[in-house]
Amino acid sequence: MNPHVREPDEGAAESPGEATTSPLPPAPAEPAVLTARPTVKTVAALAGVSTTTVSRVLNYKADLLSDATKARVFEAARELNYKPNSMAIALRKKVSQTIGLMIPDISNPYFHQIARGAEDTAMKHGYTVIFCNTDRSASKELTYVDLLDEKRVDGVILTGGGVDGDTHLADRLHEQARVVAIGPHRLSYPSIGADDRGAIQAAVLHLVAGGRRRIACLGGQPGWLIHQERLAGYRAGLEESGITYDESLVMPSDLSIDGGQQAVESALRAGLSFDAIMSFSDYAALGAMRALKEAGLTIPDQVAIMGCDDSPLSQMVEPALSSITFPVWEFGSLATQMIVDMLNGRPVPASQVLPYQLRIRQSTAALRVLPS
Amino acid sequence: MNPHVREPDEGAAESPGEATTSPLPPAPAEPAVLTARPTVKTVAALAGVSTTTVSRVLNYKADLLSDATKARVFEAARELNYKPNSMAIALRKKVSQTIGLMIPDISNPYFHQIARGAEDTAMKHGYTVIFCNTDRSASKELTYVDLLDEKRVDGVILTGGGVDGDTHLADRLHEQARVVAIGPHRLSYPSIGADDRGAIQAAVLHLVAGGRRRIACLGGQPGWLIHQERLAGYRAGLEESGITYDESLVMPSDLSIDGGQQAVESALRAGLSFDAIMSFSDYAALGAMRALKEAGLTIPDQVAIMGCDDSPLSQMVEPALSSITFPVWEFGSLATQMIVDMLNGRPVPASQVLPYQLRIRQSTAALRVLPS
DNA sequence: CAAACGAACGCAATCGATTGTTCACTGCCG
DNA sequence: CGGCAGTGAACAATCGATTGCGTTCGTTTG
Numbered sequence: 001m002n003p004h005v006r007e008p009d010e011g012a013a014e015s016p017g018e019a020t021t022s023p024l025p026p027a028p029a030e031p032a033v034l035t036a037r038p039t040v041k042t043v044a045a046l047a048g049v050s051t052t053t054v055s056r057v058l059n060y061k062a063d064l065l066s067d068a069t070k071a072r073v074f075e076a077a078r079e080l081n082y083k084p085n086s087m088a089i090a091l092r093k094k095v096s097q098t099i100g101l102m103i104p105d106i107s108n109p110y111f112h113q114i115a116r117g118a119e120d121t122a123m124k125h126g127y128t129v130i131f132c133n134t135d136r137s138a139s140k141e142l143t144y145v146d147l148l149d150e151k152r153v154d155g156v157i158l159t160g161g162g163v164d165g166d167t168h169l170a171d172r173l174h175e176q177a178r179v180v181a182i183g184p185h186r187l188s189y190p191s192i193g194a195d196d197r198g199a200i201q202a203a204v205l206h207l208v209a210g211g212r213r214r215i216a217c218l219g220g221q222p223g224w225l226i227h228q229e230r231l232a233g234y235r236a237g238l239e240e241s242g243i244t245y246d247e248s249l250v251m252p253s254d255l256s257i258d259g260g261q262q263a264v265e266s267a268l269r270a271g272l273s274f275d276a277i278m279s280f281s282d283y284a285a286l287g288a289m290r291a292l293k294e295a296g297l298t299i300p301d302q303v304a305i306m307g308c309d310d311s312p313l314s315q316m317v318e319p320a321l322s323s324i325t326f327p328v329w330e331f332g333s334l335a336t337q338m339i340v341d342m343l344n345g346r347p348v349p350a351s352q353v354l355p356y357q358l359r360i361r362q363s364t365a366a367l368r369v370l371p372s
Numbered sequence: 373m374n375p376h377v378r379e380p381d382e383g384a385a386e387s388p389g390e391a392t393t394s395p396l397p398p399a400p401a402e403p404a405v406l407t408a409r410p411t412v413k414t415v416a417a418l419a420g421v422s423t424t425t426v427s428r429v430l431n432y433k434a435d436l437l438s439d440a441t442k443a444r445v446f447e448a449a450r451e452l453n454y455k456p457n458s459m460a461i462a463l464r465k466k467v468s469q470t471i472g473l474m475i476p477d478i479s480n481p482y483f484h485q486i487a488r489g490a491e492d493t494a495m496k497h498g499y500t501v502i503f504c505n506t507d508r509s510a511s512k513e514l515t516y517v518d519l520l521d522e523k524r525v526d527g528v529i530l531t532g533g534g535v536d537g538d539t540h541l542a543d544r545l546h547e548q549a550r551v552v553a554i555g556p557h558r559l560s561y562p563s564i565g566a567d568d569r570g571a572i573q574a575a576v577l578h579l580v581a582g583g584r585r586r587i588a589c590l591g592g593q594p595g596w597l598i599h600q601e602r603l604a605g606y607r608a609g610l611e612e613s614g615i616t617y618d619e620s621l622v623m624p625s626d627l628s629i630d631g632g633q634q635a636v637e638s639a640l641r642a643g644l645s646f647d648a649i650m651s652f653s654d655y656a657a658l659g660a661m662r663a664l665k666e667a668g669l670t671i672p673d674q675v676a677i678m679g680c681d682d683s684p685l686s687q688m689v690e691p692a693l694s695s696i697t698f699p700v701w702e703f704g705s706l707a708t709q710m711i712v713d714m715l716n717g718r719p720v721p722a723s724q725v726l727p728y729q730l731r732i733r734q735s736t737a738a739l740r741v742l743p744s
Numbered sequence: 745c746a747a748a749c750g751a752a753c754g755c756a757a758t759c760g761a762t763t764g765t766t767c768a769c770t771g772c773c774g
Numbered sequence: 775c776g777g778c779a780g781t782g783a784a785c786a787a788t789c790g791a792t793t794g795c796g797t798t799c800g801t802t803t804g
Binding site: 039040041052055059084087088090091092 | 759760761762763
């Protein structure tokens with residue numbers, strides 16, 4: 001155990017910078033010049049043609065327009081720095097070129113990689129994405145569903161997994177928007193994800209191969225589908241190894257750092273013993289590591305620990321945390337691609353499963369001496 | 373030094389899950405029922421009034437409407453599940469209720485906290501935010517500026533700091549949208565940020581107080597304004613301590629984990645010696661820690677290290693990394709608030725400076741025996 | 745009793761773009 | 775010289791909401 005005294009982490013403030021606010025500005029609200037924006041009409045006038053022609057030229061629907069006219073229109077548009085009003089277009093075309101992304105919390109690396117994947121891909125296709133941080137709160141979710149509805153989004157990506165008996169609020173959007181889910185859910189949308197069950201099963205087998213027999217499970221909430229899926233993998237791994245499943249070794253948590261720490265602390269306090277922990281998230285695993293260290297247990301000698309989702313953190317801690325990595329950016333990217341495809345009338349697979357990989361690091365090093 | 377053998381981190385894949393794609397779906401593109409959405413007209417018809425009245429009722433601009441009429445309209449709207457079309461409104465009102473957020477990369481905790489602050493606050497005021505991950509690429513930035521322009525955003529928040537001789541692309545939006553910057557910049561927008569200079573200065577003084585005299589600087593690129601600001605703080609801290617500034621101790625980097633590691637590795641290879649590192653980012657500091665450990669140097673005994681921006685990582689590594697914390701969520705939140713205020717014609721301060729705090733942890737513990 | 749007034753609501757133009765239909769030419773053929 | 779095909783471009787309706795102005799009442803006032 002580390003002999004360093006643990007300093008109180010918070011409150012160790014030193015010479016806090018002061019908050020200041022400069023006096024109110026000389027020139028406040030109105031922008032310097034409020035030039036009226038050019039519209040098709042303006043461009044048409046400058047080019048000496050009708051708005052119809054401007055529209056056709058700028059949208060390349062102009063097989064039968066003379067080259068001279070095209071040139072004049074382009075020139076006029078350039079000169080006026082004309083940018084079409086996307087809202088007028090959306091109104092007329094009844095398509096907003098917008099996709100909503102429901103996400104529990106962008107702070108989580110897992111989710112912001114999804115977000116990046118979605119954003120990058122949406123951008124590539126000319127779509128904008130609206131991020132909705134639900135914080136797993138039903139009321140926020142409801143607010144966002146209304147928002148997305150009013151914004152007339154063309155599609156919605158659901159993440160964060162469903163729960164038991166889920167009738168997702170986004171169902172209300174289904175009549176209007178295309179919906180794709182990332183991860184396990186009980187709904188009738190096309191979905192994309194990984195083989196969570198198989199991944200956890202493989203990880204458990206890895207722990208067993210390292211000589212571990214009493215493998216605890218640091219899971220999420222029983223109602224979460226993702227938890228159920230992974231728990232099934234955990235049980236399958238045990239079974240395959242001839243180890244009987246012991247429900248008391250399953251510790252529920254919210255899968256956060258603090259949650260993981262608390263769960264393990266109370267398990268230890270309850271006298272539970274184990275030689276490995278299979279965590280369903282890296283964050284929870286990190287919290288668990290903290291709890292183990294404070295209890296004087298060494299990792300991986302006394303307790304091996306395996307995370308899941310492979311956050312950047314896992315490579316930085318000591319010992320480095322073994323984990324399972326999923327192609328998360330691709331989840332977001334492919335989900336977006338599917339929505340775009342659906343919007344273009346192309347058929348899409350009902351479900352896609354992407355490969356996972358175990359990342360074996362020091363936290364699950366094999367026992368030197370196998371127990372009898 | 374840690375005796376563990378460093379395992380190759382990548383490539384240790386075990387039983388990779390297979391990628392599968394289920395057969396194309398039975399029911400593909402079109403949504404089940406494509407019910408026409410209700411509009412003001414529909415509601416008006418059902419309530420037996422004109423669209424004018426519907427609009428007035430639903431917008432509470434109805435001092436002189438009878439209660440009976442109001443009730444009928446509300447009832448009709450509810451029954452039809454009417455949601456106003458935000459694009460029609462935006463078109464008519466010439467206000468999109470949308471704010472753009474230019475951000476280098478949402479993956480960075482610093483920036484996604486800004487994003488959360490902006491999002492939460494925007495949402496509160498009925499605004500939507502469009503995230504723009506520029507990856508510090510000028511071409512992406514240009515693309516996004518065009519996008520924001522076409523979307524007719526009401527405001528834009530600039531983050532990531534400017535560079536020397538900056539004429540930011542967003543200038544092109546200034547005539548149309550209100551612009552607020554977070555962090556140092558050379559432009560004429562209102563801004564919000566922290567006293568970076570003072571923060572680094574205080575941190576250097578803390579290192580000196582711990583007995584350090586040869587304090588290296590792990591900085592960013594010389595052209596970044598944020599780097600210049602912080603470098604000034606570094607120099608001020610040295611000067612105040614009577615230590616002469618040594619340019620060879622300043623290591624430029626891209627402030628990423630790998631960048632920090634490489635910078636320190638090459639500094640050590642060049643024979644540079646120091647007893648402390650003042651890093652301008654936590655990520656770079658973590659990379660530096662890695663380099664130091666691999667070189668067999670102990671932290672904090674042989675080299676103290678101080679980070680900046682206080683990412684969640686810093687509390688998890690060993691030894692825990694001292695850092696400087698800024699109210700980043702508030703940056704995003706306040707920037708949004710300022711834009712909303714400007715849009716409502718309220719005056720806003722030209723600049724706001726929020727307080728920082730030093731977080732002292734183990735990586736900068738004082739030397740037990742002060743050097744002579 | 746007529747003019748005046750206010751309460752309650754409707755008409756129709758408007759925001760900026762798209763698009764089905766129509767129109768004006770030009771040239772060519774018979 | 776009339777008619778017809780083929781170009782090239784304009785007209786005007788439309789998307790869904792907001793809003794200035796006007797209208798229709800019933801009631802009050804001089």
